[in-house]
Amino acid sequence: MADKVLEVEHLEKYYQKKHVLFDINLSIQQGEVVTLLGPSGSGKSTLIRCLNGLEEYQKGTIIFEGKKIVPTEKNWQQIRQKIGMVFQSYDLFPNLTVIDNILLGPIKVQKQDKSAARVEAKKLLKSVDLEDYADVYPRELSGGQKQRVAIVRALALHPDFMLFDEVTASLDPEMVRGILNIIKGLANMDNMTMIVVTHEMNFAQEIADRVVFLENGHILEQTPAKQFFSKPKTDRAQAFLDSMDF
Ligand SMILES: Nc1ncnc2c1ncn2[C@@H]1O[C@H](COP(=O)(O)OP(=O)(O)OP(=O)(O)O)[C@@H](O)[C@H]1O
Numbered sequence: 153m154a155d156k157v158l159e160v161e162h163l164e165k166y167y168q169k170k171h172v173l174f175d176i177n178l179s180i181q182q183g184e185v186v187t188l189l190g191p192s193g194s195g196k197s198t199l200i201r202c203l204n205g206l207e208e209y210q211k212g213t214i215i216f217e218g219k220k221i222v223p224t225e226k227n228w229q230q231i232r233q234k235i236g237m238v239f240q241s242y243d244l245f246p247n248l249t250v251i252d253n254i255l256l257g258p259i260k261v262q263k264q265d266k267s268a269a270r271v272e273a274k275k276l277l278k279s280v281d282l283e284d285y286a287d288v289y290p291r292e293l294s295g296g297q298k299q300r301v302a303i304v305r306a307l308a309l310h311p312d313f314m315l316f317d318e319v320t321a322s323l324d325p326e327m328v329r330g331i332l333n334i335i336k337g338l339a340n341m342d343n344m345t346m347i348v349v350t351h352e353m354n355f356a357q358e359i360a361d362r363v364v365f366l367e368n369g370h371i372l373e374q375t376p377a378k379q380f381f382s383k384p385k386t387d388r389a390q391a392f393l394d395s396m397d398f
Contacts, residue, residue: 155181155182156179156180156181156182157180157181157182157184157216157217157312157313157345158178158179158180158203158214158215158216158313158345159178159179159180159213159214159215160176160177160178160179160203160212160213160214160215161177161212161213161215162175162176162177162211162212162213163175163176163177163199163202163209163211163212163213163214164176164209164210164211164212165195165198165199165202165207165209165210165369166210167198171369172195172198172369173195173198173199173202173209173369174368174369174370175212175370176199176212176371177371178364178371178374180345180347181345182312182343182345183342183343183344183345184345184361184362185339185344185345185346185348185359185360185361185362186346186347186348186360186361186362186363186364187347187348187349187350187356187359187360187362187363187364187377188200188347188348188349188364188366189349189350189353189356189363189364189365189366189389189392190365190366190367190392191367191392191395194366194367194368194369195366195368195369196317196349196366197317197318197349199366200237200315200317200347200349201317202214203216203221203235203315203347204232204235204237204315205221205222205223205228205229205231205232205235206223206237207223208223208224216231216234216235216313217231217234217312219231233257233261233262233309233311234311234312234313235311235312235313235314235315236306236307236309236311236313236314236315237306237314237315237316237317238299238302238303238306238314238315238316238317238319239302239317239318239319240317240318240319240321240322241322242290242295242298242299242301242302242322243302244290244298244301244302244305245290246289246290246291247289248289248290249286249287249288249289250277250282250285250286250287250288250289250290250293250301251270251273251274251277251286251287253290253301253305254273254276254277254301254304254305254308255269255270255273255308256305257305257308257309258272258273258308258309261309262309269308272308273286273304273308274286276304276307276308277301277304279304280300280301280303280304280334281300282297282300282301282304285297285301294327295322295323295324295327296323296324296326296327296328296330296331299319299320299323299327299331300330300331300334302319303319303331303334303335307338312343312345313345313346313347314338314344314345314346314347315346315347315349316335316346316347316348316349316350317349318349318350318351319331319335319350320332320350320352321351328352332352332355335348335355335359336355336358336359339359348360351396353381353393353396353398354398356377356381357377357381360377360380361376361377362374362375362376362377362380363375363376363377363380363381363384365380365384365386365388365389365392367388367392372386372388372389373385373386373389375389381393
């Protein structure tokens with residue numbers, strides 16, 4: 153049986169008094185691609201931010217590769233380096249060139265060898281058709297190009313686990329396919345474990361091994377993707393799929 157990468161048990165999350173995640177239980181194996189689906193406001197972003205240590209949580213445990221993720225404890229920065237995250241909003245540093253955005257983490261945080269990290273960054277840029285953009289600033293890039301840089305920046309840290317949060321939501325339609333194809337390529341790599349939050353149902357169907365369906369902060373079902381998209385277990389998930397027009 154494949155190794156367990158992530159184990160979430162009885163997770164509860166509040167924003168002040170607002171209870172937003174309820175008794176979340178989730179177990180992900182190495183190489184598994186999970187899409188996290190659910191209506192707007194159901195808690196998808198909050199859940200993956202908790203998994204990456206970006207949000208504190210109030211109850212339960214998150215164990216990543218055998219280590220507990222607790223944002224208030226010292227070791228979480230180290231654990232987090234193994235988890236790559238790409239957001240809807242790119243979050244590139246505007247005052248750094250593309251290559252410096254990519255190299256910041258590998259060199260400053262991970263202390264990778266500078267010249268080797270640069271060679272690898274260039275290779276990764278080439279893999280997303282941006283080899284000529286290493287020395288430009290983010291403001292000179294289109295949304296799709298910025299998102300490709302953000303993906304490369306995450307990959308340069310050699311993550312074991314990737315989290316994608318609505319990464320095509322801010323993009324013009326003609327940019328979306330290119331980004332989805334890159335993620336699809338990653339999903340097909342052996343041993344790349346990922347959680348993808350998306351509203352692109354055809355894409356979710358193409359890449360997912362399993363669907364986790366969230367509503368109002370509760371996991372209503374966790375179903376193999378094939379089954380989910382042909383006949384989900386719950387009426388709520390069926391209603392969600394019916395509303396998605398795909
Ligand atoms: N920083 C915050 N402070 C207070 N409440 C928040 C905060 N962030 C999110 N929420 C609330 O938590 C709930 C879950 O939000 P979240 O963004 O996780 O949902 P989502 O499923 O990712 O939504 P969407 O698909 O629209 O991005 C919502 O009710 C939201 O209003």
